[in-house]
Amino acid sequence: MVASGAELGWLTSPVEHGWEIGQRAVNGSLLYNYYICNVEEREQDNWLRTTFIQRHPTASRVFVELRFVVRDCNSFNADSLICKETFNLYASEADADIGTAFRKGLFRKVATIAPDEISSLGEMKMNIETKVVDNLSRKGFYLAFQDIGACVAIYSVRVYYKTCPATVKSLAEFPETVAGGENQALREVAGSCVSNAVSEDQPRIYCTTDGEWVVPVSQCQCRPGFEAMNDACQECQSGFFKSSVSSEACKPCPKNTQPSGHGATSCTCKDGFYRATEDPKTAVCSGLPSAPQSLVATTAQMSIGRLQLSWRPPADTGGRSDITYTVVCERCEGRACQPCGEKVRLDPSNTDLKETRVTVSELEPLLNYTFTVEARSGVSQFSNKRATSSINTALHYTGRLTAMHLVDSSSTSLSLQWSVSHRSKPVATRYELMYRKKEIANGKVTTYTVLVLEKNLVQISDLSPSTVYLFKVQALSPEGNPGSYSLEQEFSTLPQGEQSENVSVILGAAIGGGVMLFIVVVVLLLRKRRRNSHTRQGPEDAYFSSPDQLKPLKTYVDPHTYEDPNTAVLKFASEIHPSHITKQKVIGAGEFGEVYRGILKAPSRKETAVAIKTLKPGYTEKQRQDFLSEASIMGQFSHQNIIRLEGVVTKFKHAMIVTEYMENGALDKYLKDHDGDMSSFQLVGMLRGIAAGMKYLLDMSYVHRDLAARNILVNSNLECKVSDFGLSRVLEDDPEGTYTTSGGKIPIRWTAPEAIAYRKFTSASDVWSFGIVMWEVMAFGERPYWDMSNHEVMKAINEAFRLPAPMDCPSAVYQLMLQCWLQDRSKRPRFGDIVSILDKLLKSPDSLKAIADFDPRVSIRLPSTSGSDGSPFRSVAEWLESIKMNQYSENFSIAGIVSMEQVLQMKSEDIRNIGVRLPGHLKRIAYSILGLKDQTSTLSVFAV
Structure with a gap:
């Protein structure tokens, strides 16, 4: 549409007494118009035709906006006048400009134009009507206005078509597209992915007749190493990566990886860390597991040639859960060791064990066995290092007991003996003997008496004369594990007064047993005395557990009262060697220097994340003392809501203050x-x-x-x-x-x-x-x-x-x-x-739940009512910046809200629809709009 303030060269018919060009002053300005007012004459047919209008090749529909005035017929005095209050809009297509040739028959009627308000002779009221000319197909067209007896003035004719503007949606670029006509309500438009983005199918979208994009089909996604940002695919920053085609953002390099460069698709593991073959590129790099802990071998009870190995999982799994164990068995005779071979069985298996125990059987007695347990994970194959624990043990096979036989007897005693058959050479063995009377007293079997013996010979005294006793015996290994009991056998004491020929032998055995009992009692007393001595508190323990040592300071001591400030530092802060501190990343800047995040790994202490305050180079001695005085203050406090001082570095060139690390910062x-x-x-x-x-x-x-x-x-x-x-x-x-x-x-x-x-x-x-x-x-x-x-x-x-x-x-x-x-x-x-x-x-x-009264005029400090210079905001972006919500500038722009007048019309639902989802942000913007509507000055509010 080209604006003109003079003659347009439009064709009139008839040439005389038809449409004329006029001027009228409106609001102090002269406006041109085409007017006609032949209401006194009957059968009027006056035409006004535009010049040739070129059509866009794809615009099949155009809109015609008219601004005009029609005079009320009642404003004329003559009663016989035939007056109209409408006029007609026509259109005619052509492939070329036909000049002044004008044929009414070539025009088709588009609409009858009727005003909403009819003006009288008084104040002029402009009418605006928009009509659609559809189904256009030739290179251009003419518009014509037919008057059939009205008093009308046309001030403006605006001809336009609608387009869907060039846009980027879901990382796909779509060109500007002319909106379709009524025969093509939705025009499908093909797009292309932005640079460094791909899509399985070509992205498509539809343009409506109103010039709006709807229903995007298929989405583009950024390539590996790129992420979506501001409708484009941008390289991942250093230290970030993206491994696949997706809509996800770049992720920080996982733990135990080296920092990546720009556009990285993966992060390389640090030395000593690996990913398993089946691990995705996004996985954390894992270390090797440490050795299994607390490996012990236990001889299985009631079993011969059998033991059980058990252990605890590694203290450090390397960050993995797929830990398995392999058990290696070696048998040693003297210094020569060789694999145990297939004869020794491990149950359930000797490899790929998930449990922390295994049963070993078919072992030979009196041989030394070495068992090695290795912890493995999915990354162990990438390193030659092995995480193993070993134990050396000898299986002391107790052998098989032969039948007992009676050595001697009397009316009150019995002497018994038995022997052991060994597979290999004999081994020192103890025995457990059980005996009882055979008869049943009061319907109950008499209870057993149990003896633990060092020899395979025993004399039992204080027995009843002429009584049958039942005996059974089992061998005990040196570790105290029992074998199987022998068959129960019967032996009888002699009648009263009779005595065996081997009385001397029996007496000697009794004396020997008494001596042995005395030795056992002495050993037990000595062991008890040693155990009691271990439970006593030494002087060092008494010092560290003193109540005075555990109490915090009651009153703060100002370090500035010390003549030598270094004395205060040493009194209230622990000295740390700089080799125990590892700086990782700058997280801020203090008054005296930079602040780092780092790791503190002191001897016999667990590795701890810390914050490290440093003293910048070129400091004066006073600056150093002021710097360390804060440590002298912090070192006096011990409370969960006061920052904890870990220690200081003062004895080296670069002074440091080390505190606990607070992950979420200020x-x-x-x-x-x-x-x-x-x-x-x-x-x-x-x-x-x-x-x-x-x-x-x-x-x-x-x-x-x-x-x-x-x-x-x-x-x-x-x-x-x-x-x-x-x-x-x-x-x-x-x-x-x-x-x-x-x-x-x-x-x-x-x-x-x-x-x-x-x-x-x-x-x-x-x-x-x-x-x-x-x-x-x-x-x-x-x-x-x-x-x-x-x-x-x-x-x-x-x-x-x-x-x-x-x-x-x-x-x-x-x-x-x-x-x-x-x-x-x-x-x-x-x-x-x-x-x-x-x-x-x-x-x-x-x-x-009860909420205090809120005044948005004060609480948003009236950037909500004016700009920095006190004047109304010049743009939506300036307003959003003033209320700290500038991150939503693009949301407002995409929604077509580009003026403060549009902002004032918004409601909460409108704010939510443009993408403001956080409740706090939604309320801030809503209350700011409320403040905009109430132009109360800041000074008047503060004067209340």
């Missing part, structure tokens, strides 16, 4: 990254941990002075710990417990008014700071007082302004904030009170 950043993802209950739980840490510091008579979310660290369990003791000082012993500073920076937004005005810091000023931390947490890391200057903050606080409740903040939590911000510091709660209040809220989650 609290303010963590909250911003998880805006809207956490419940009020979780947030209050985090606040409870911070309050507990501050209560501990108060009990130590200690003031932090710089309590803020940026100085709270979060570990993987979302446990919060107070850190950064650079500004902290000890409480003096004056009645108010204040500390006065002279100069130095003060964090205005977090500091109590009396501390700002008089530099008087107390635990009460820490409570004020804690209230600000509460606000930061409930606002998901929002900056306190937004973009106000420090001067504006101090002025607002002095005028009794307090931060408003964050969005969705429980009323009980906001009331506690206000208590922390009382002007009179003596009325603020103490940290013990705060811990108790938060505990009660956590024990009664329903108490968190």
